[in-house]
Amino acid sequence: MTRCALFLLPALLCLTGCQKETQVEKANRDGIFLMGNSSEPKALDHQLVTGVIESKIIGALFEGLVGDDPEKDDGLPPGAAASWEHNADMTEWTFRLQPEGRWSDGYRVTAYDFVFAYHRMLHPDLAAPYAEMVYPLKNGEDYNKNLRGRILLHANVVPGVTWEDAKDIAFAGDAKVALEKGAKWPDSTTDAQRLDFVKGTGLDALGKEALEWIAADLTRYPWPAGFDPVKAKSLVDVMAAKAGDDLFELANVGVSAPDELTLKLVLREPVPYLPSLVRHYTWFPVPQHVVLQHGKISDRFTEWSRYPNLTGNGAFKLKIWRVHDMIEVERNPHYWDKANVGINGVRFLPIENPYTETRAFLAGQLHTTYQVPSDLIKEVKKKAPQEFRQEPYVGALFVRVNTTRPVLSDPRVRQAMALAIDRQQLCDYILEGYFPATSLTPKMGSYEPDKILTFDPEKAKQLLAEAGFPDGAKFPRFTMLISRPSARASAEAIQAMWRRHLNIMVDIQNKDWGSYVSAQQNLDFDLAAAGWVGDYLDPTTFLHMWTEGNGNNNTGWHSKDYEALLSKAALEPDPAKRLEVLKQSETLMMSAYPILPFAWYSRNYMLRPEVKGWHPLLLDNHPLNTLRLER
Amino acid sequence: MFRTLFSRFLQGLIVLFVLFTITFFLIKALPYGPFQSDKAIPGHIREKIEAYYGLNEPVYVQYGRTLGNLLKGDAGASMRLEGLPVTDIITQAFPNSIQLGVVAMAVAVLLGIPLGVFAAWKKNTVFDYGAMMIAMIGICIPSFVIGPLLAEKFGRDLEWFPVTGWSRSSPLSWILPAITLGLASAAYLSRLTRAGMLETLSQDFVRTARAKGVGELAILTKHCLRGGLIPAVAYIGPAFAAIISGSVVIESIFAVPGLGLHFIKAIETGDTPVILALVLLYGALIIVANFVTDVLGVWLNPRLRSSR
Numbered sequence: 001m002t003r004c005a006l007f008l009l010p011a012l013l014c015l016t017g018c019q020k021e022t023q024v025e026k027a028n029r030d031g032i033f034l035m036g037n038s039s040e041p042k043a044l045d046h047q048l049v050t051g052v053i054e055s056k057i058i059g060a061l062f063e064g065l066v067g068d069d070p071e072k073d074d075g076l077p078p079g080a081a082a083s084w085e086h087n088a089d090m091t092e093w094t095f096r097l098q099p100e101g102r103w104s105d106g107y108r109v110t111a112y113d114f115v116f117a118y119h120r121m122l123h124p125d126l127a128a129p130y131a132e133m134v135y136p137l138k139n140g141e142d143y144n145k146n147l148r149g150r151i152l153l154h155a156n157v158v159p160g161v162t163w164e165d166a167k168d169i170a171f172a173g174d175a176k177v178a179l180e181k182g183a184k185w186p187d188s189t190t191d192a193q194r195l196d197f198v199k200g201t202g203l204d205a206l207g208k209e210a211l212e213w214i215a216a217d218l219t220r221y222p223w224p225a226g227f228d229p230v231k232a233k234s235l236v237d238v239m240a241a242k243a244g245d246d247l248f249e250l251a252n253v254g255v256s257a258p259d260e261l262t263l264k265l266v267l268r269e270p271v272p273y274l275p276s277l278v279r280h281y282t283w284f285p286v287p288q289h290v291v292l293q294h295g296k297i298s299d300r301f302t303e304w305s306r307y308p309n310l311t312g313n314g315a316f317k318l319k320i321w322r323v324h325d326m327i328e329v330e331r332n333p334h335y336w337d338k339a340n341v342g343i344n345g346v347r348f349l350p351i352e353n354p355y356t357e358t359r360a361f362l363a364g365q366l367h368t369t370y371q372v373p374s375d376l377i378k379e380v381k382k383k384a385p386q387e388f389r390q391e392p393y394v395g396a397l398f399v400r401v402n403t404t405r406p407v408l409s410d411p412r413v414r415q416a417m418a419l420a421i422d423r424q425q426l427c428d429y430i431l432e433g434y435f436p437a438t439s440l441t442p443k444m445g446s447y448e449p450d451k452i453l454t455f456d457p458e459k460a461k462q463l464l465a466e467a468g469f470p471d472g473a474k475f476p477r478f479t480m481l482i483s484r485p486s487a488r489a490s491a492e493a494i495q496a497m498w499r500r501h502l503n504i505m506v507d508i509q510n511k512d513w514g515s516y517v518s519a520q521q522n523l524d525f526d527l528a529a530a531g532w533v534g535d536y537l538d539p540t541t542f543l544h545m546w547t548e549g550n551g552n553n554n555t556g557w558h559s560k561d562y563e564a565l566l567s568k569a570a571l572e573p574d575p576a577k578r579l580e581v582l583k584q585s586e587t588l589m590m591s592a593y594p595i596l597p598f599a600w601y602s603r604n605y606m607l608r609p610e611v612k613g614w615h616p617l618l619l620d621n622h623p624l625n626t627l628r629l630e631r
Numbered sequence: 632m633f634r635t636l637f638s639r640f641l642q643g644l645i646v647l648f649v650l651f652t653i654t655f656f657l658i659k660a661l662p663y664g665p666f667q668s669d670k671a672i673p674g675h676i677r678e679k680i681e682a683y684y685g686l687n688e689p690v691y692v693q694y695g696r697t698l699g700n701l702l703k704g705d706a707g708a709s710m711r712l713e714g715l716p717v718t719d720i721i722t723q724a725f726p727n728s729i730q731l732g733v734v735a736m737a738v739a740v741l742l743g744i745p746l747g748v749f750a751a752w753k754k755n756t757v758f759d760y761g762a763m764m765i766a767m768i769g770i771c772i773p774s775f776v777i778g779p780l781l782a783e784k785f786g787r788d789l790e791w792f793p794v795t796g797w798s799r800s801s802p803l804s805w806i807l808p809a810i811t812l813g814l815a816s817a818a819y820l821s822r823l824t825r826a827g828m829l830e831t832l833s834q835d836f837v838r839t840a841r842a843k844g845v846g847e848l849a850i851l852t853k854h855c856l857r858g859g860l861i862p863a864v865a866y867i868g869p870a871f872a873a874i875i876s877g878s879v880v881i882e883s884i885f886a887v888p889g890l891g892l893h894f895i896k897a898i899e900t901g902d903t904p905v906i907l908a909l910v911l912l913y914g915a916l917i918i919v920a921n922f923v924t925d926v927l928g929v930w931l932n933p934r935l936r937s938s939r
Contacts, residue, residue, distance in 0.1 A: 023793075043713050050668045127679035129672045145675050300683060301714025323712065323723050325797070325888035349796075352892065353883045355779065356795050360886070363787045363794040514663025514901060521671060551671025 022364030028610060028629050031344035032328075036357045038370040040324050040350045045305035046281040047121045050130045052533065052620075055281055057348055060329050060624050061104075061312035062284040065095050065114075065263070066275045068623040071615045073537060074445055076275045080109060080285065080313055081263070089573040090270040095263040102334035103287045104317035111257030116288040116297070118255045119248050125298035133282035133535070138254030138268045147171065148204045148239060148247060155250040158238045161231045168224035171204040195220060203239060211240035246297075270573040273538040279621065280536050287311045315341045315625035324350055335625075342613065342628035361387070361606045367629070368611065372604040374486065377432045380606065387606045390433040391616040394534035395601030396440055396542070397431070399480065399494065399527050400520065403594050404556035407476055408526060412467040414593035418453055419460035420501040421494055423598050430489045433604050437597040439590050440532075441542040444618060447579050449539070452590040453597060457501035464502055472503030478526035479507045483516035487529045494529075494598065520554040533601065537619060539582045540566075546589050557594030643918040650914045654907055655697065659690050661901045665710035684710065697907065707904035711897060717908045720893055725912070727797060728889035731812065732875035734805050736867070738813030739820055739874075744863060746817070747824025751832060751859070752851055762821065769818030778811040778884035795886040808885040812878055816870050820863050828859035861932050868924030872917040 027034050041054040046062060059068070065084070069075025081095035101109035118137060121128050124146035135141045142151055149171040153163040198210060199222055206214075214221045215236045218229050242250075254266030271277065287304075290311045295302035303309050307321040315337070316329035330345040331338065349366065351357040354373040358380065361369045372380055372388070380388050399417075403409050423436030435442070439449035461471070469475045482491050491508050498504050506527065511519065519525045532552075534541040543566060544550065548558035565585035572578040590597075603620055610630040614622055666672055666680050681687045685696065700707060706717035743766075750762040785807060786794030798804045831837065832855055840850050879891030890909060897905035929935045 040712060042711065043715075045714075048713065050670050050672075124675075125679065127676045127683065129666075129668065129676055129680070130670070131676065132673060300680075301708070305714075322888060323715065323720065324892055325723075349886070351795065351886045353886070356782075356884055356886055359779070359782055359787060360795045363790070365793065365795065512663075513899060514661070514667055517667045518663045551673055554671075 024364045024367060024608060027347070027367070028631050031629055033343050033346045033611070033624065033627055033629065034365065034367045035346055035348050036351050036361065036366050036369040037327075037348040038350065038354075038357075039352050041327070043301060043305060044310060044318075044321075045286075045301065046284050047117070047126065047128045047130075047286065048300060049281075053350075055621065057327055057329070058281045058284065059314070059621060060316040060346055061310065061314045061318060062281065063312075063314045064281070064284045065278045068279055068617075068621045070613050070617075070623050070626045073618045074276075079279075084275065086274070090272050090274070091267045093265045093267070093274055095265070097261040097263065098336045099261060100336040101313060102336060103290075103311050103313050104332045104334055105287075105290070105311050106334050107287065107289060108260070109285060109313045110260045111263040112260070113285045113288050114263045115255050115257050116291075117285045118253065118283075120286060120291070120297050121282065122253065123246070123248070123298045126300060128282075130282050133277075133280060136267045136269070136271050136274070136277070138266045139251050140253050140268075143248060143251035143253050146204060146247075148242070149235070151247045151251045152238055152242060153235075155252065157242075157250060158235050161235050165228075165231055166235060169227070170202050170222070172202045203236075206239075206243070208240055208243035211236055211243055215240055269570045270578075272573070272575040272578060273536065276538060277536050285313060287313075316346060319345065326350070337625070341625045343624070346624055358606065361608075366606075367608045368614075369606045372606060374430070374432050374489075374604070377604060384606065386609055389603070389605050389607050389616075391603050391620075392435065392442065392618060393601040393603040393620055394442055394444060394537065394541075394618050395531060396437055396442060396597050397434070397490070397529070397531045397599045397601070398437070398440065398595040398597040400525075400530045400555055400595050401527055401593070402523055402525050402556055404523055405478075405526055407467075408478070410467050411592055412463045413469075414596065416460040416463040416467070416502060417498060418593050418596040419456045419463070420498055421453075421596065421598050422455045422497055423453065424455065425497075426490055426493055427599055430493055431599045433602040434599040435602065437600050439586060440595065440597050441534075441539045441586060442600040442618075444534070444537045444539065446576075447539050447582070449583055449586045449590070452587065460501055464504075469504070475502075475504040477505050477507060479509050480527040480529060481516050481519060481525050482508060482510050482529045483513045485510075490598070491529045521551065523554065523556055530595075531601075534619070539579070539586065540569075543582060543586055543589070546594065555594035557592060559588065559592065562588050639922055643915070643922075646918060647911055647914050650910060651698065651701070651907065652694075654910045655694055655903075656690070658901060658903050658906055659693075664901045665903070667900075697903070701907070701911075706908045709897070709902055709905050711900040711902040711905065717904050720905060721890070721908065721912065724888055724890045724893055727799065727887060728875050728878060728891065730799065731797075731805065731808055731878060731881070731887060731889060732871060734809035735813035735874050735878075736816070736871050738809050739816035739870070740867070742813070743817035743820025744824050744860070746821040747863070748828055748851060748856070748859070750821065750825045751828030752847070754829060754832075759825075763825065766818040766821045769814050770822075773880075774811050774815065775880050775884065777814060778807070778881060781807050781811055782884065795884075797885065797887040797889075808878075808881050808887055811884070812874060812881045816874060819870075820866065823862045823866055824859060827862040828855055831855040831858040834858075857931055861928065864927050864931060865924055868920040868927070869917065872913070872920040875916060876913040 024034060035056070037056055038053050041057055042049050042051060044054065044057060044061065046054070046058045063079045065079055065081040067077040067079035069077050078098070080097060080101055082098050084093060084095045086093045097109060097111055103109055118134055120126055121134050122131055122140050122144040124144060131144045149166065149169065150163065152158055153161060153166055194213060198206065198214060198220060215233065218232050218236070223232055254268070256264045258264060267274070277283065290309060291297065291304045294304040294309060307318050310318045312332070315332055315335045317332040319330040320326065320328040327348040328345060331341060335341065351360060354371050355376065357366070357369045358372055358376055360366050362384065401408050401414055407413055427434045427436050438451040438453050441447065441449050464472065480491055480495065482488055488508065488510070495506050495508060498506055516528070520528050532542060545552040546557070547553065547563050547566065562585055565581055565588060569578050569581040569585065572581055607614060612628040612630055613626045664686070666677060685693060709715045709717060709720060746762050746766065750759045753759045782794045785791045792807050793804050796804055837850060837854060840854055877891070878889055879895050881887065882889045882891045893905060894909045897909065
């Protein structure tokens, strides 16, 4: 046996000896960019995903109306649209598409594809998780939420009834009742069961059979007192006739295509940052001809978004997709700007383990990595100072506070906890390269929020004493949730700072990610270490979530004044004034301390020197078509 | 023989059914589901998605439907990697896992058994202690330590093997993950082999052989190896199944696109179809491995034959 091994070893050495060229060197020759992309994308149908990992690949395969500038955050180079203009109050925008715009199968990219895309994105049955990104389109929200009564009444298709007449009707119902299966009730359903169902469900969600059943005897539905039976009959008849129909046309959603190359968007409020917003993939087009070939407009996850059917309008097209292994894209021969595409393809490698990814980079297997784990930064800085990159990124880390908990409901307590966090120390020793946060929204463009957060242990002690806990006496022992091992170090540091400066003890509990998220959504937590990354370069990407009922708020805090300021900003056509109002709203929210921000993100990653045309960008959306690889 | 086969087959089916049922209800008891993302999904959208996957129905209805579909051979599609058929996941990732498992098992057998025989032969000498110390270290050091060490040394420093990545056509990329994965089993195997060999070596027929002047090497290989391997063989079957299903750490360290990562990720996100399919697959694998082990055991050990 040992003899056998003696023969094997030299044989192996021989084999390995042949591998002289690293993968990066070979890729440089082939013009392929090797990109670490952390994990497998959930899917590549950009209307059904919400993640950052997906955005990198989608950005190579598809192109939005406005392109990404490789150097400037606020640069707005033409993308699928060659030019655009807007009316005075920025509620109507006209985009003129590239005359040479082509899908990767050679078909023309038309304005109808965009209309189809926004129709699909908002289609109630598609249930796109990120549909609210396109809610700025007028009536988009009504259509997406399938507010059928409202849509029909606004469209004036119900004879003799106006929205004013009917606005007291509980269209959406109030109770959760099992959804009607298909359009039919089982034969066994009793009238009492039907009455319950109808009452609880509301007119909007009822199927044809239920509506006809009500039409047969109008007393079966709880109409508001004094509602005219004639109007009720008219309404129910129209709703029954339209039951199951797609109400897109009637909803009058603010998107239209006057001709093949002109796209008109009508917005519900002024959106001065629309060109920046449409760079997000939720606003990208889908190829109508391909989507419909593989299913209906409302079908989730059909074959259209898989290899080899996936058809995009971006600089690249899908070449290989092996789950958990790699996704490779190659030049799209039909791309309108193909002459200026600097590389032949990109290989996205879903390497989950950041240590493995860094090792792969150092061994010459990658051009760039997704992240360098913070405990490797010192080492990497030493080993590869040229390649290590540390750049600001629009994201914030904060402690989320459940303001419905006793004691934590006292703003003085929350402020004391905020004042006792030494952010500079955190960023110096633990969150290397991160920036001490002075508010929630990091500086972006001309928006810079007031500096609310400071480190002031004396004042913190005083506030805590005022709240009834002098020197932390009898302060309840709260628990801070974390979900990622990487969050533990900063959580422990904050724990220590609170103990030192306020003399209060906080426990740290690590939960698996799903439980961590649901605990926060159900307000079943005290404190949670959390983070948020912006989707576009406007403060609203950080500010909208703190409104009442928003699924990402999860603090129990909300304020009418805050929401009034946000609405005021939304209606303000002057960009400078608008930002001023947003700043006020942020100051209002931050002064209530529902969250305790402690750091602004930086992205720590590696990039090889032969990659040219890659510049620091706040949103980290590096256009891949303008990259070049030097040999 | 056929009767045994048939009854084992039936037993296997029952085990799989119980496994399915327990797993299904455990998943349903999870406090989270697959449709949780960094950014909360609005209520009206979530309801639609849940209705789409039938998650709004009573659990027993879901149970019946899932079982029915599985019996028809339809494992459904992943909810984490939405829309990706479970069969695609298995056909893409399982061959990699099998390949890795086979190579790792080969490493384990080729290293472990000779080492064990050698140690038994040189019983209570420096060689024996040395070999067993190596084995003990192999068992004690976890793979997430050995893996990165090997990758750093043989991948990055010496550049003999790629530090990460997996290519079905390039055996070089198999070596480091397979060694990492196989090492612990090799260590354990060597100890089992040593013990088995020692027991066999102490038996009367060995003394007889020695008295007849048979050479030491012939005694080891011809007379004792078959008997001495019995404990090792009993271990190999289940170990093989464990290696295939438990390679997630190695998959993570070496970025191997195997089933382990799918399994862990599916559990983390409550991805019912994938968890169920993989639990059943692993279950079936273990059942088959155990069965093969039993057959091999009978072949190796005549004493078992007479007892049947």
